[in-house]
Amino acid sequence: MHLKLVDIHHSFVEGIEHAKVVNGVNLSLEKGEFVSIIGPSGCGKSTLFNLVAGLEIPMEGEILLNGQSVNGQRGHVSYMMQKDLLFPWKTVLENVLLGATVSKENVREAREEALSLFPLFGLEGYENNYPTVLSGGMKQRAALLRTFLHKKELLLLDEPFGALDALTREKMHEWLLDIWSQMQRSVLFITHSIDEAIFLSDRIYVLTPRPTAVLQEFNVELARPRTKEMTLSDEYLELKQKLMKALYR
């Protein structure tokens, strides 16, 4: 798996008005990498994801997946949007099987795999419940399980923990890294939080305000597995300072 965005331009068209959202974005993602995208809110990060997922077609530029252009093609990534988007009319188990249902895979096999993953995602015992009974953190985890079970090598996570309180969010970070190291998938991760970006990623792209482009790219040299103690190391704080300078310049 290798993803490359080459000189992507995109505008929202409303009537005769063009609002330029993406202004020449170049970025790449290697197999097994965890890369974060951070930028001011409303800068067009989610639009970038919609383009990669094929929900919108870029006006200029190429989205290359393994060297092939996938502009406007759907079904090749596992996309998790900001809201959990669990269907209230489906049980938690039926919800996480959405990917298998849509791509008409062997649903019984997918079901067994899903059931085996419920404990890891902290959802054991809620298989046949409707999502309304889940807490905020559990809903996000269920949405993540649905995303993981969609079985694409590339995961797009758009602020998956944005709505959670700080404590739950920190727990989810460690838990997400744990899962990611077990499942070896490539992750592109949108966030507002510098700490979240550093703690999770191998690399970080900082975007400019709208119309957005890549402002700067940072490597995170912290060893894996990451621990909470690392957030107090000199390396971490130095990188945090650089990121803050780039974002709040």
Next chain:
Amino acid sequence: MKKIHEGVLASLPAVATVALFLLFWEAAVWIWQFEKWLLPAPTDIAKAFVETLPLLPDHVWMTTLEAVLGFLLGLTVALLLAFLLDFSPVMRKSFYPLLLFSQTIPIVAIAPLLIIWFGYGILPKVLVVALVTFFPVVVSVVEGLQASDRDMIRLVRSMGGSRWQVFRLVRFPNALPYLFTGLRIGATYSVLAAVISEWVGASKGLGIFLVRAQNSFATDKVFVAIAIISLLSCLLFLIVILISRIVMPWKYKNSK
């Protein structure tokens, strides 16, 4: 068992109010000595009910049949049209306003026309009921289909889902609560529409029973008919609610 007990307890005030009202009615008739053809006492009505009991099943059955068949016909056509209107924006723009306008035509006024066209049999009554129940169902289903969460649709699309899958997985389930709102309204209208269409011309049914009772100033029998008509409406309403609980368990339960 506990649930039933709680249910009985919760409905106690309402039952007591009705009982008090009937008692007051009975007393009022007895004190002021109303003529029986003007206002019969509840006990007179009960007596009339027992007297007419052998006649009633035929009438009740006819009206029920008209109401249920008409309701099912109206529902089927409404669903088909709602899906069609939802599928094609052009159709929606050209037919939806007409549909709304058509509701200004009083259906009761169409009943004589239908009788001229289709005779005095069951068909014109079924058609009147269908016409009356059809509208609330179409409007609510179209609204429900249009009100789906855009991001849920995008999620299914991002997984490579087709238009049909989006419909089946997101839009249709989303429209179900709206559909049942329409059905609840339709169910209460259906008995009423059947009764009214019988006024225009019929040999059997609660509507004709009502007209005959009125013509002979058998006011007690008029009340019997009124009571049965409202009971029938309630029953249909309850059946719709029961079905909605089976079809949409997520609205009423925490788990499957």
